[in-house]
Amino acid sequence: MTTTHVHRRPLAPHVMTYLVVTVPFLALLAAVPLAWGWGLSWLDVGLAVVLYVISMLGVTVGFHRYFTHGAFRCGRGLRIALAVAGSLSVQGPVLHWVADHRRHHAFADKEGDPHSPWRYGTSPAALAKGFWHAHMGWILERSLTDQQRYCPDLLADPDVARVSRAFGWITAASFIVPAVIGGLATWSLWGAFTAFFWAGLVRVCLSHHVAWSTNSICHMVGERPWKARDRSTNVWPLALLSMGESWHNLHHADPTSARHGVGRFEIDLSAGTIRVFEKLGWAWNVRWPKPERLEKLRATPEPGGRPAGQTSGQGV
Numbered sequence: 222m223t224t225t226h227v228h229r230r231p232l233a234p235h236v237m238t239y240l241v242v243t244v245p246f247l248a249l250l251a252a253v254p255l256a257w258g259w260g261l262s263w264l265d266v267g268l269a270v271v272l273y274v275i276s277m278l279g280v281t282v283g284f285h286r287y288f289t290h291g292a293f294r295c296g297r298g299l300r301i302a303l304a305v306a307g308s309l310s311v312q313g314p315v316l317h318w319v320a321d322h323r324r325h326h327a328f329a330d331k332e333g334d335p336h337s338p339w340r341y342g343t344s345p346a347a348l349a350k351g352f353w354h355a356h357m358g359w360i361l362e363r364s365l366t367d368q369q370r371y372c373p374d375l376l377a378d379p380d381v382a383r384v385s386r387a388f389g390w391i392t393a394a395s396f397i398v399p400a401v402i403g404g405l406a407t408w409s410l411w412g413a414f415t416a417f418f419w420a421g422l423v424r425v426c427l428s429h430h431v432a433w434s435t436n437s438i439c440h441m442v443g444e445r446p447w448k449a450r451d452r453s454t455n456v457w458p459l460a461l462l463s464m465g466e467s468w469h470n471l472h473h474a475d476p477t478s479a480r481h482g483v484g485r486f487e488i489d490l491s492a493g494t495i496r497v498f499e500k501l502g503w504a505w506n507v508r509w510p511k512p513e514r515l516e517k518l519r520a521t522p523e524p525g526g527r528p529a530g531q532t533s534g535q536g537v
């Protein structure tokens with residue numbers, strides 16, 4: 222059995238990671254039945270789901286796979302739509318997001334990475350601090366990634382630069398639009414407030430934590446079946462909510478691939494969306510993963526297959 226890329230994390234930070242991630246989420250789930258009927262309606266749920274999906278896909282398909290990594294090409298209309306949709310997730314202007322993320326790939330889990338959980342070392346205390354830093358601490362720092370250096374291509378695009386500058390307005394719309402719809406549909410201020418709360422605040426909070434988990438959890442816990450030069454992992458429980466971004470180990474092994482979840486049961490809604498765009502003729506030159514390439518990138522053997530890099534003559 223191959224032991225490449227295998228690290229064993231001490232129990233304390235391992236348990237802490239799970240607690241920090243799951244307890245607030247469970248509290249939020251517990252609030253749903255408590256509020257149902259008086260402070261939460263089907264309209265609020267519907268608005269929250271629709272806005273969650275649009276804004277998350279804007280980030281995963283748009284900011285990440287398209288703008289950062291060029292996993293496919295598309296026309297001006299879709300380009301602008303993806304930049305606006307991603308901005309609705311309130312994760313920063315598109316130019317900031319792309320610059321930070323390209324820097325993350327350039328220095329993944331090394332000095333210079335804006336959000337590595339391994340920044341402070343591998344002791345339990347260092348990892349606890351590192352988890353906080355990678356999850357959201359880095360966002361609260363004042364340092365900004367140099368856009369001239371990391372995304373000159375996007376700076377030169379007037380459409381993208383305009384959407385990036387309009388981030389404040391798009392953020393306001395991301396909260397005001399659900400409130401207006403909720404208010405008009407129920408013809409009440411209370412309806413406007415509950416829609417604002419669930420489809421605005423709660424939806425943005427959930428999408429933030431899911432997105433940040435790719436930086437924290439997906440560089441700490443999980444499987445490493447692919448040859449990446451960093452500590453990125455695949456984390457299946459986050460696959461659905463993250464729109465396929467939690468197949469993060471494959472992403473670091475093959476950053477320009479349009480599909481991150483390449484296994485038969487690895488759900489990747491972002492790849493599915495890109496496939497629909499391709500079928501509609503809106504996206505082209507899509508970088509779908511090729512079997513030969515995946516075989517080279519595999520770090521661990523397929524179930525029943527032989528370990529990568531070994532010939533059939535070598536025993537296990």
Ligand SMILES: [Zn+2]
Binds near residue numbers: 325329436440469
């Ligand atoms: Zn990463």
Ligand SMILES: [Zn+2]
Binds near residue numbers: 285289326476
């Ligand atoms: Zn990436």
